[in-house]
Amino acid sequence: MDEQQKSGEELFDKLSQEKKQRKRKRLRTVIIIIAVIAVALVMVVMNLRRSVDAKFAATQKDVQSYTVAPGTIHTLVSGSGVLEQVDEEDVTVPAGVEVDEVIAEAGDAVAKGDLLAKVDMASVVDTLSDTQDQLKTLDKKINSAKSDTASTSVTTSVGGRVKKIYAQVGDNVVSRVTENGALALLSVDGYMAVDIEAEGCVRGDAVTVTLSDGTAVEGTVENAALGSVTVLVTDNGPALDEQVTVADASGKTLGSGKLYIHSPVAVTGYVGTVKSVSCKENANITAGSTLMTLSDTKTSANFDALLRQRQDLEDTLTGLLTIYRDGAVLASQDGLVTSVDYDEDAVTSSTETQILTLYPQKQATVTISIDETDILSLKEGQEAQVTVSSVSDDAFTGSVTSISKTADTSTGVTRYSAEVTLDWQTGMLMGMTADVDVQIQG
Template sequence: MKNQTSGRWFLRENLGLYGRVGRMTGGNMELTEKKKKQGDTGKRMLRRANVRGKKFLASFGKLPKKKKIIIGLGVLLIAGIICTGAVVFAGKEVNAQIVQEAEATKGTISNTIAGTGNLELGSSTQIEIPSGITIQDVLVESGDKVKKGDTLATVDRASVLSALSNTQEKIGELDTQINEKKGETVSSQITAGVSGRIKKIYAKKGDSVLESMNDRGALMLLSLDGKMAVSISDAGGLSEGDSVTVILSDQKTKKTGSVESVTDGTAVITLTDNGPKFGETVTVKKGNSSIGSGKLYIHSQLAVVASGGTVKTLHVSQNQYVSAGKCLYTLKDLPASTEYQQLLAQRQKLTDVLADLAAMTASNSITASESGTIEAVKISSASESGSQTENSNASAENTTGSSTAAGVASNQTGTSVKLMSDTGDEKKSRGDESASAQTWNDSVSASKDEIDAAAQADTVTSIPSVSISIAAPVKGGLPQQSIEASSQYTGIISWNLKDKVFQADSTYTARITLTAQSGCRFTQATAVSVDALGAVISGISTDGEGEGNTMIFTVTFAKTQADSTKSDSAAPNKQKNASSGKAASQTSKISSSGAASASSASGNTSGASSASESSSATEEIQTVAAFTLCSDETMVLPINVDELDILSVEKGQEAEVTFDAIEGKNFTGKITKVSGAATVSGGTAKYSVEITLDAEDSMRLGMNGAATVTTSSKEDILIVPLSALQESGEKTFVYTQKDEDGTLSGKKEVETGISNDENVEITSGLSQGEKVYYLRSGSVSQSGSSDSMMPGQGGGFGDGSGGRQQMPSGGGMPPSGQ
């Protein structure tokens, strides 16, 4: 009887708990009218449980004792599971569709891009000194802050006076050459270098030659082979060699044409150049069938160019045939000759060098040109400015204060030169006559290996300069693979070339690898020059400093000539590319065409020798970068921008910057560099963007910063949450009504403008103050709370910052039947 009573009590208590859980569940789900049904369901579950419990208790007392014990244990297990579930379930959230209400209101939408990086030094300046100056003491190290006028290094006065005298002598030589060239101008006449028909005249009487060259890329266009051409796409039925009829733009004049080629359905048709106008639209027929239409271009074209002046007289007319040597233009207001201008530029360079030397003479020192931070020190104490690398490996010398590059060769004695440090940590090392061996730094004596290496360096010849010849890329040409070997080095060339030959209208770069011959080596002071038209050298580096080391650099060439058979209606613009970028290949066909012509009307044929003589005046006056000085006025924060955002970033945009170490302060910067090359990682391309900021005392090199760039923004516009938009086919609409049971209605079609991740601009369809409704997936706590949002939340109105501009794809799904 006692066991039976205990069992009834247990079942009653636990079944009651089950019922309370049901009541709790039903009550807490009453969020809308529809949720009341869930509460009724819980009550029904409770009633069923009570009835079934009474029936079970009635039959439970009749069971054997052993079965009662087994059933009791089972009930205990079930009760434990129910209790645990109830406790956990009470803290869980249930997803539910919540009706959200918002109001169309005025606001701002901004789209931003964010990135992080570490603060770097700002723009740098190379402090250069004339080669041959002897450095006595270097007074600064990498990382030192200096002010404008501070002394960076002291120099030997005698070496400065010698360089000063040498520079003055070179200026005198240039003055003599300048006087000889004074008054010389470019040719006053432009003549045809080859025979042809004039098909387009751009420069007329009174026009500026340079303006015509900038706008059109040429003064006039000549047809060389007697043909005009037109390209017709989808030219079905035509074959190479077919005869066709070409109807000119007046719809009356007909010319006989011939199909030159058919490629991928596009036919090139040629006709006579005598009569048809450059750029006019023509129609092509075969028999009575129309093939298509297009604009005429010159089949084999020559652009007439010049370098300056004003057109005084135009001697020819359009469509006129001219022979080689025919005068096309007479010019006035001519600029000085190219040789004269080059001589003046060289003199200006020497004048700047002379001014620097005069300043050194006054102070016997090298001073900072502006305030900033020393980023790199490229010279060392007791070395000659033009040979710091060689002297850094020299054996110990003994003189009273300084040494020159010739010190070792002439067996002079002097202080030893400390090895250059990669970090720029050069400290002055001094010695005396009694020292048999100097130390390489202030605290560590030179090892036997270092001394042996320094002694060996005396037997290795440093290569002072490299001058190589490379054939510039031309359309259809084969790439040069090697450098002509010299007694000091050999070389190979690798190209960014996908095909076996150079293609038209393409830019190519050559990577040059030079290897020093036995007994020779390259140094940081090795000068590099390339004999190639339009070549630009960059990225010079050396691999090691020992015998047989390598030097690597890149040479970038001008774009190759465009394919003249490819033309379209924008032919005048194409002529600009065909002449300005490739004038070297075309001007050889035109005599007396300004500075680029093969000869001049004034009879000057000594231009090449004059240029060579004038360049010799400055070949011995070279400069060496002694220090790299970074301005203290600005600092740079580099960030990486995703490929999806980079097209909306451009130079000049402002960025808001914050630093982890500088709390509570925002800084404004400006984008000064957008990289065109990406770094790819994990299939994602990132582009480097540099943001320049005005430097402040609180900023430190390496600080972690975060930048936000606003790429687009609109103020005082009508906005609603992005989630409120619905889509049906190509239409976008919102709901403006909500029924009592939560059903949405009142569709209104709208047009949208700018948007971000939260809000969207409504350009038509809604008025300010109108309410919109939409469904949002929310969570409901079993304890009775929910995260139901107040109207205006969800999409949010705020300032709308963040995210990329995108057109919305709609909010939640509309209710059934809407």
């Protein structure tokens, strides 16, 4: 029995060793196969790399480089509109000149010097005489206005306490008034006021107002409504814009705020330079007191206005002399009569008379609608190509002359308008459709 057991164990050991040997053999076979595959892959990769390097080297000499410069990329902004006339001339005659007959008709092409209208020459002579008399009268006024000066002192027509002086020696009066609203501020009812938010106050309540330096002064509630309270204190001492605190009779703090003048009066001026300041803040002054003196008070406002009136009369006189010389109203330039506006029933003796409108046919405009995404690309002065297909298939050169800053949203889309101006060309008629292209450099 022992021998059989021993023989079985030997057989089992032998079988186990054979099994281990077969497993090691299979493992060696797998490792060899993997090694062979790895070597093959390495060789393939190396061959592929050499092939790529060879091809790259062969084509490298054909590679070219380019530099991108501004202007090589463009955006086209387009739109369409109709031709409109520009620089129209209103042909008129001065007030007092009677028009006998308008010769030109709407649609007429006229040349410089062509007869436009006949006038009553007696009325021209009378108007010439009246205009000369007006010039003489105006010249006297101009001569007198040369020496016009404003007052050299700043006075007040009411009494009160000076609470703020804005102007200092050397200040320009106009600059100081436009910046601060006044040269100085007066309190005319004796009170400063402060507004606070508080409950439980009624009109007439006595309160204590503590100034910024700790001084306590008596105050009175002027108004109290819906938690908003106005408290009055004397204007003798407290300063404008001073921060104060208000307490009730028991010492409870009700609120705080800045003092303002309860009934202010602004002292102003309109010309000159401050030469001296003769008042001080918190001083009590009477009506008629001089607060400041001024220099450089010569004023040219009236003088300038009279000169403008004279220039208008000179222009009228020149027009009258031209009509008197020509014996009628003649065209001052070549152009197209776009409308005859003379209405005998509307003529007055105090205003010039409109006869007709003359379009010189030198330039035209086209207004186009631009989407909001393109409007910021447009700039005044940019070149535009305008095609009027009714005239020519070739584009005419124009330029952007104005860009609207106001949007049109009536269609539900935000758009802006831009005006393009171009030279008038033979064959163009107002109202013709024009297509516009504006090339934007990127």
